[in-house]
Amino acid sequence: MPPSSPKATMHDVSRLAGVSKMTVSRVLADPDLVSESTRNRVMKAIEQLSYVPDRVAGSLSSRRTNFITAILPTLTNSNFADTAQGLAEAMRPADYQLLIGYTMYRLEEEERIIRAMLARRPDAIVVAGTTHTKAANEMMLRAGIPIVEIWDTPQHPIDHAVGFSNYEVGRAAALHLLALGHRRIGALGSRMDGDAKDLRGESRLAGFTSVLREAGLGDELVIREGLAPVSYDHGALTLGILLERAPDVQAIFAVSDISAVGALMECHRRGIKVPGDLSLMGFGDFDIARQCVPAITTIRIDAEQIGRRTGELLLQVLDRSTAPDYTPAAAVNVGFELVTRGTTAPAGKSR
Template sequence: MRDVSRLAGVSTMTVSRVLADPELVSEETRSRVLAAIEQLGYLPNRIAGSLSSQRTNFVTAILPTLTNVNFADTAQGLTEALRAADYQLLIGYTTYRIEEEERLIRAMLPRRPDAIVVAGTVHTKAASQLLLRADVPVVEIWETPAHPINHAVGFSNYEAGRAAARYLLSLGHRHIAAVGPSTTGEARDFRGEDRLAGFAAVLREAGIGGGLVVQHGDVPASFDHGARALGVLLDRAPDVEAVFAVSDLSAVGVLMECHRRGIRVPQDLSLVGFGDFDIGRQVVPALTTIRVDAHLIGQRTGELLVTLLDEAAAGAEPAVVDVGFSLVERGTTAPAAPRRRSRRDH
């Protein structure tokens, strides 16, 4: 700041005012100071500033992965909303491991983020305690829990699974199954498991059983996972006529495996995915899916945080924002046809 003040011919206090309260400085002086800042490549020391302001102007987001386009879209929406209020986003990712989430929370909190965003509502006991004592806004996303740690923005994964089951039942299907990753191992997709639980609950309510849920392979869901899971499913239930996949990635794997086995979609088997990924719109036939606006989740989260971080919003009541979901009907589903021969005979 001393270098800037000497070059601009003003006091260090004037440089500070230009950076903190530019409206208090004349336009001519402000222009000189900004030109000096540009010439010297000066960057304000945010850490030093935070000691007095108690603000660091960054928000931590802890996501399962950034290779999944939906989480990437959420990060983009969050970044855009925060950028408008001069907040920056610092991202960590867990690879679907709650122990890694706890480690990241421990690593981020000493850096004094102004807020913390975490994907999901299942945390280790220690992580939950850290978030409860963080003394900054905490927003859990991609779910709408009945009792959030602080705030939440998302939708009900359980209800999304129920919607998929009701839709397949409405088409007249009765031999219905679902596929998702395994529930063993360090990595877990708890939101996907909630979707499968909702799906199975509707089948039980319809009196046709809800036990035909194949949870096979590693997290996260993938094309390969879907192909392998369909093989396991057909070994158990060769006459299955409709399948819900926990992710569009798995659903596309199921679809490709159907093509390889000569199983016609949707004539022999109806298929529903989740996520509305780009690839689901490009495969043949195009994939019926449950759509969630991932970018909107990030945007609404950012908008909520900007409001919460306003001094006037101190002590705001917990908020749960439900962005909802929708079923997008495309070419992989059709009304139930008369029973055909076993898949083993194809």
């Protein structure tokens, strides 16, 4: 470890510059309050001592940490990484730092993280999802800071929300496949009986099956296997299960593009023609979905925008200069978009 020279404090700077601590603080926080000559003297002292202000002390005193807690299922999903990056980007000009935690799709882990994060006294909490444990809900309610639930549209938002309806995504997917004339329709999702659950994926499946039922079709081809997070292998595996159960399946909706890509590659390996023999669609509009040959039909979510919009909303809410009674829209729906590409085609061509 490099040798530690005792770090200079604001007091050291103030002595060297011949002013009070308060003046140094002002130079840093609001330079216009200080005359040019003293400001220059202070700046020189800061330079000479390589002074770096201690934000820990500053936070304690001002009761503002400039930390934003972001709780996501996992970092290794490019959608959520995009959201984190968008959020960080939006908050950076105001010098906020993200505290990122990931739950691995476990609600108890989410609760644990919220408890740990609250001890850091963040200025706001951003959390993916609208379902939380009772204790987690209570902690967030009592925290007295802005809360933003993202990536879904909550029935009863704790505070703010930025997202889209996963249920409607599922419905849109089913309507697309029905409109193409398919009747033997399946879906690929993950199990809901483990400790890791993809609740938003399940909402999409729920929306999906609701349309199937309305069309007089059953949901027996909706596969739930493997635990969240899904992987390419998950797509290959569940496709195999589905094909075993129904070799005549015509169209499939995967709850994630990752599964869809895995399923597509498995089709290549098995010699199943997509979309000739089988239509396939995913969700999320991951880069890889567009690159595949053929490119995968999907439902596009602007994940980065969810982060950016959340950041902008927080900047407004947290701005001290804004009237304290100002309350922005509680819920923002960023919507979604069906992107028809090469993996879905009308029924009845081949086979």
